[in-house]
Amino acid sequence: xxxxxxxxxxxxxxxxxxxxxxxxxxxxxxxxxxxxxxxxxxxxxxxxxxxxxxxxxxxxxxxxxxxxxxxxxxxxxxxxxxxxxxxxxxxxxxxxxxxxxxxxxxxxxxxxxxx
Amino acid sequence: xxxxxxxxxxxxxxxxxxxxxxxxxxxxxxxxxxxxxxxxxxxxxxxxxxxxxxxxxxxxxxxxxxxxxxxxxxxxxxxxxxxxxxxxxxxxxxxxxxxxxxxxxxxxxxxx
Numbered sequence: 001x002x003x004x005x006x007x008x009x010x011x012x013x014x015x016x017x018x019x020x021x022x023x024x025x026x027x028x029x030x031x032x033x034x035x036x037x038x039x040x041x042x043x044x045x046x047x048x049x050x051x052x053x054x055x056x057x058x059x060x061x062x063x064x065x066x067x068x069x070x071x072x073x074x075x076x077x078x079x080x081x082x083x084x085x086x087x088x089x090x091x092x093x094x095x096x097x098x099x100x101x102x103x104x105x106x107x108x109x110x111x112x113x114x115x
Numbered sequence: 116x117x118x119x120x121x122x123x124x125x126x127x128x129x130x131x132x133x134x135x136x137x138x139x140x141x142x143x144x145x146x147x148x149x150x151x152x153x154x155x156x157x158x159x160x161x162x163x164x165x166x167x168x169x170x171x172x173x174x175x176x177x178x179x180x181x182x183x184x185x186x187x188x189x190x191x192x193x194x195x196x197x198x199x200x201x202x203x204x205x206x207x208x209x210x211x212x213x214x215x216x217x218x219x220x221x222x223x224x225x226x227x
Contacts, residue, residue, distance in 0.1 A: 004157075009155060043205075
């Protein structure tokens with residue numbers, strides 16, 4: 001079955017630390033890949049996406065992600081985190097299920113940045 | 116900016132009550148979705164709709180129904196609420212099935 005796995009459910013970092021959140025998916029076809037973020041008390045919003053082309057994609061607020069097809073991975077990175085990055089991060093893959101494309105979601109990673 | 120509005124941010128209902136959750140989007144999106152979000156489980160798709168009066172079951176449709184009479188409005192209905200339906204419910208819309216989703220702020224439902 002198609003699935004998305006996020007390696008860590010909770011991550012705690014200090015400000016200025018580097019961040020990498022893992023995301024692996026199981027789906028053999030063409031994929032569109034997404035990272036969404038949910039800041040405390042706010043709605044889910046798109047952080048970045050990959051459809052095709054350069055496998056290194058840049059998103060808002062200094063985030064980037066690299067699509068490695070051979071590893072079925074789409075890890076999220078940021079060189080230096082800020083307290084305002086405290087949020088929950090969700091990886092999602094758009095895959096064909098039946099006759100429709102649907103987003104398959106990871107369980108989410110709660111990131112806490114200590115000031 | 117795209118705006119997806121959910122009618123209620125917080126609801127408290129009793130077991131057996133009928134619950135309506137409404138969602139309106141203002142960008143003429145074809146596609147609308149209802150998810151529930153539970154800690155450690157991510158987002159699970161309840162129902163989605165690719166057109167007016169059209170609906171498709173998602174991964175967890177049991178105990179829920181939906182209605183889409185107008186393009187901009189997608190309603191989630193719990194015919195007889197149960198305590199295991201206590202959750203955060205998220206509505207989303209998109210231009211196309213494979214594209215970016217735009218979310219509402221969520222409706223937190225507590226069933227006592």
